[in-house]
Amino acid sequence: MVLKLFRMLMPRDDTFVAAFAKQAARTVDAAHVFRAMLEDPANGAHYTELRRIEREADEINRATIRSIHRSFITPFDRADILTLTDALDDVIDRMKDAGRRLTLYKVAVTPQMLTMADCIIRACxxxxxxxxxxxxxxxxxxxxxxxCEAVDAIESEADRALQSGMDALFDGGDTNSPGHKLMVQMVYDGIEAVADRCEDVTDLIQAVMVEQV
Incomplete structure (x- = not known):
């Protein structure tokens, strides 16, 4: 309580908020590149660009962590700042992982995967x-x-697209081998992890709000 009052009396430090905004902007850039990669998976330039954006986001994350150690008063709890910057960084990391799976397994991109990618853009x-x-x-x-409610709703849309994709994959009409189906499922899982991480960010923000409001 005393620390909260102290923070209120101190001049506001916008460094961390600006860093969060910068990180989140990179997630949008990455989401568009990821969507383009799904649209044209044979074009290796998309994955190269995704990796470049991920490196930029990593540097923002590292700079934020350095600022945590240098700042005497932070806008909210240091642990929450660290968790939030890591979660934003993870959104792009998950995109890179999903893109790597797509590149590695070379499975056909489904309409449901594209729908999930569209959901990720909107969430970001x-x-x-x-x-x-x-x-x-x-x-x-x-x-x-x-x-937070909007992101949660978008994540639910992505879940419905995932379920539709799984139903189509395992409904008996797909004659591909079990091994192929497993690779398709792993790509779906990678895309789902991105949407889930976006929702994780809102969960963290809601936790901060409980402490602050």
Whole structure:
């Protein structure tokens, strides 16, 4: 309670909020490249670009961690800042992993995979637009809550697309070998992990809101 009051009295440090916004913007860039990769998986330039964006995001993450150790007063708990920056970084890491699976297994991209990728773009855009609101959590509580609900709803859309893809894969009409089906499932799992990580970010934000509001 005393630390919370102290933070309120100190001049606001926007360094971390700006870093979160920058990280979230990179997730949007990565999501568009990831969608393009699914649309044209034979084009290796997409995966190269995805890896470049991931390296940029890693550097933002490292800079944020360095700032945590240098800052005397942070806008909210240091552990929450660390967890949030890592979660944003993981969104792109999961995209890179899913892209690697697609490149490795060379399975056909399904309409459901494209739908999930579209969901990821929308979720990342919501996160990008919501990050600046962390500069005033109490004042922006309603907008932050709406953002979290929107991302959760989008993740549910991705889950429905995943279920549709799984139904089509294992409904008996697909004559591919069990090994091939396993590779397709692993690509689906990789894409699902990206959407799940977007939802994880909103869960972290909601936890911070509980402490701050």
């Amino acid at each position: 855009e919501r996160l990008r637009d919501g990050m600046p609101l962390l500069g005033d959590i109490s004042g922006n509580a309603r907008a932050l809550g709406a953002m």
